[in-house]
Amino acid sequence: MINKVQILSVTPPGNLDAYIRIANLWPMLSIEEEKILTKRLRYNSDLDAAKTLILSHLRFVIHISRNYSGYGLLQADLIQEGNVGLMKAVRRFNPEIGVRLVSFAVHWIKSEIHEYVLRNWRIVKVATTKSQRKLFFNLRKTKKRLGWFNEEEIQIVARELGVSSRDVREMESRMSAQDITFNPLPEEDFDGKVNTCSIQYLQDKKSNFASGVEQDNWEEHAANKLSNALLRLDERSRHIIYARWLDKTKKNTLQTIANNYGISAERVRQLEKNAMKKLKIAIEA
Incomplete structure (x- = not known):
């Protein structure tokens, strides 16, 4: 060692x-x-x-x-x-x-x-596969002899290096490209060049900030209206709605609630139906 x-x-x-x-x-x-x-x-x-x-x-x-x-x-x-x-x-x-x-x-x-x-x-990898690596180091030598490639020369290079013509075109394009500054300093952004870009000028088309804020506001508004509507119900109806729909740990059955109050499951269903109607009217008001 x-x-x-x-x-x-x-x-x-x-x-x-x-x-x-x-x-x-x-x-x-x-x-x-x-x-x-x-x-x-x-x-x-x-x-x-x-x-x-x-x-x-x-x-x-x-x-x-x-x-x-x-x-x-x-x-x-x-x-x-x-x-x-x-x-x-x-x-x-x-x-x-x-x-x-x-x-x-x-x-x-x-x-x-x-x-x-x-x-x-390069900042971005130009060669990742075995054939691309082979092309990367051999294409420079070949280009010194051939200059800019035409279709016939691409076929020649592909045969000599044992790769596809598509690989030759892609590697030539990668090697001809130049790295550019993604987020230049302010003093570098006024040199008249058009090949610089800045993160400040990029648009995120996958997100809509306004819609997100609007959705959050609507959800908060709906939650407040539901809370106020629940307060207008009597205690038994409010408990039934909570046990049936708002309890995150489990959803109680009609029979379970009926046993707690000593009434029939059908009566619980009727109370639930009436409570839901009252909630709908209160929320839409």
């Missing part, structure tokens, strides 16, 4: 040129030296061997990172992400497989840089 001290030792400092010069000073390992170090790490967990393996391969990370300079990201950040991939490769490398460490590490270095570019190139 590689500790934090060793991670910091391969992190580009503020002066990138100085970092690159120092990284290139580390000598490249011979096949025999690399084999000894990788075995010491794998079988003895030798951290000094891991450090030497990492530092001697930093030049390769720097070289690979330069291939991603066209995405507008800092090279120091690209190198740092690539170094993370290098450390993962060193940790997983098996010296018995018969290949050089750099050949194994290239995949891990590129993988970490790819993830970093996809996370940071």
